[in-house]
Structures are given as C-alpha cells and as structure tokens.
Amino acid sequence: MEKSDVDPRQAxxxxxxxxxxxxxxxYAIALLESIKHLFDVPGVVFVIALxxxxxxxxxxxxxxxxxxxxxxxxxxxx
Numbered sequence: 001m002e003k004s005d006v007d008p009r010q011a012x013x014x015x016x017x018x019x020x021x022x023x024x025x026x027y028a029i030a031l032l033e034s035i036k037h038l039f040d041v042p043g044v045v046f047v048i049a050l051x052x053x054x055x056x057x058x059x060x061x062x063x064x065x066x067x068x069x070x071x072x073x074x075x076x077x078x
Contacts, residue, residue, distance in 0.1 A: 012043045020050040025058035032076050039076075048077075 015035070020028050038044055052073070059069035 017048045021054035025062045
C-alpha cells in the first residue's frame with residue numbers, strides 16, 4: 001500500500017478473525033475465500049488468529065487427505 005493511497009485523516013479499519021480453525025471446515029474455507037478479495041483494499045487490515053495444523057486438517061476434511069492444504073493456505077498467507 002502506497003502512502004498516497006490512504007487518506008491520513010482516516011484511521012485504518014482492523015478486521016479481527018479469531019479461532020478460524022474452530023469453525024466448521026466449509027465455513028472457514030468460505031470465509032477465507034470471501035475476505036481474500038478485501039486483502040488489498042487500502043486502509044483495511046486483517047488480523048487472523050488460528051492454529052495452522054488444525055485449519056490444515058479442516059481443509060483436508062473438505063477436499064480430501066491428498067489435497068495440499070498447506071499450498072492452499074499459502075494463497076491467503078504468504
């Protein structure tokens with residue numbers, strides 16, 4: 001984000017997502033897919049708290065044990 005992209009008179013918006021790994025696997029995936037579109041919006045900051053191994057297991061439960069859940073999560077967290 002460039003300094004010129006954000007009006008300095010406006011505070012950023014923080015979106016906190018906590019315990020995503022404890023949600024139903026299909027809900028966690030849907031939420032990630034939805035908020036991914038907002039990751040590059042200037043002035044919007046996401047704080048996502050989760051247990052990585054648990055979320056990986058949730059994704060594998062939806063897509064199958066052979067699905068590369070770690071690579072999938074890299075689409076969101078790199």
